[in-house]
Amino acid sequence: MLKPFRHIDAQTVAExxxxxxxxxxxxxxxxxxxxxxxxxxxxxEPDYPELLINIKRIPGLDAIExxxxxxxxxxxxxxxxxxxxxxxxxDYSILADAAESVGMPQIRYMGTxxxxxxxxxxxxxxxxxxxxxxxxxxRRKGEGxxxxxxxxxxxxxxxxxxxxxxxxxxDTAVALAALGAQIRIAGPDGxxxxxxxxxxxxxxxxxxxxxxxxxxxIPRPPSGSRQVFLKHRVRGSIDFAxxxxxxxxxxxxxxxSFVRIVLGAVAPGPYRALKAEEFLRGKPIDAGTAESTxxxxxxxxxxxxxxxxxxxxxxxxxxxxxxRDGRNGL
Numbered sequence: 001m002l003k004p005f006r007h008i009d010a011q012t013v014a015e016x017x018x019x020x021x022x023x024x025x026x027x028x029x030x031x032x033x034x035x036x037x038x039x040x041x042x043x044x045e046p047d048y049p050e051l052l053i054n055i056k057r058i059p060g061l062d063a064i065e066x067x068x069x070x071x072x073x074x075x076x077x078x079x080x081x082x083x084x085x086x087x088x089x090x091d092y093s094i095l096a097d098a099a100e101s102v103g104m105p106q107i108r109y110m111g112t113x114x115x116x117x118x119x120x121x122x123x124x125x126x127x128x129x130x131x132x133x134x135x136x137x138x139r140r141k142g143e144g145x146x147x148x149x150x151x152x153x154x155x156x157x158x159x160x161x162x163x164x165x166x167x168x169x170x171d172t173a174v175a176l177a178a179l180g181a182q183i184r185i186a187g188p189d190g191x192x193x194x195x196x197x198x199x200x201x202x203x204x205x206x207x208x209x210x211x212x213x214x215x216x217x218i219p220r221p222p223s224g225s226r227q228v229f230l231k232h233r234v235r236g237s238i239d240f241a242x243x244x245x246x247x248x249x250x251x252x253x254x255x256x257s258f259v260r261i262v263l264g265a266v267a268p269g270p271y272r273a274l275k276a277e278e279f280l281r282g283k284p285i286d287a288g289t290a291e292s293t294x295x296x297x298x299x300x301x302x303x304x305x306x307x308x309x310x311x312x313x314x315x316x317x318x319x320x321x322x323x324r325d326g327r328n329g330l
Contacts, residue, residue: 075114174264178246187211200269273297
């Protein structure tokens with residue numbers, strides 16, 4: 001059950017940041033709460049906040065705007081609004097599809113895109129409930145080894161695992177990386193922007209203490225580009241991805257002139273398959289090139305003892321994404 005905490009509604013971004021800094025590690029930002037409240041209930045993390053700073057009342061952070069240069073999405077925009085936006089469905093369908101793949105409708109109406117980006121890993125060692133024998137400490141929590149290395153690592157990283165082998169659980173991060181999006185961040189020292197892929201590192205996201213995601217900026221994709229997001233999961237309606245892929249590509253005179261291929265649930269953040277992109281540029285898309293592109297996308301994967309199967313799933317997703325029936329899923 002939840003322990004007591006204070007709750008304050010912040011009215012501005014500056015006020016939220018000031019409150020967070022004033023409580024020196026004893027406060028957390030609260031938006032939709034679909035991830036944070038679950039973590040607090042199980043007490044999986046060693047630090048329990050004294051204060052939750054509700055940022056959902058801050059005006060102007062839940063808007064979707066588009067123009068000739070691209071799109072701007074406020075960090076507090078509910079995932080359901082992204083799914084249902086005609087503007088995003090028309091020009092940024094990969095993001096709408098990724099948002100629609102998140103959980104169930106109740107989650108999408110509560111959860112925000114900023115929260116989806118900043119959510120904590122689903123690693124079962126990290127989330128082990130405190131009431132069942134005590135929480136499990138690990139490198140991600142500040143001390144201890146990554147138990148997935150020698151333990152149950154079925155859903156862990158194929159790329160980039162070092163101190164921690166947990167994967168990024170965000171579906172929207174995959175789509176945003178494929179779109180070349182920028183994530184705007186505000187903090188005590190001012191604002192900054194990060195590429196969607198650079199928002200993550202081996203131990204989580206790149207937010208410094210007191211920082212908050214404010215908006216996402218997406219450049220307009222090439223005219224006539226094909227956008228596909230595919231996700232494989234155990235239970236089709238609610239589970240997090242075993243593997244996923246986001247592809248944005250354009251053809252000119254029958255050959256690939258532009259492409260971004262991003263894999264999800266295989267690394268600490270969205271994994272951009274640069275070798276696969278390099279291989280595909282300038283080539284027609286047929287069964288042979290799709291097969292070779294998929295192989296290039298997984299080149300260099302280093303599976304753990306129980307997750308080698310993810311390589312073939314990810315390859316299949318890449319091939320389907322490049323095919324005409326890519327939206328039919330795995």
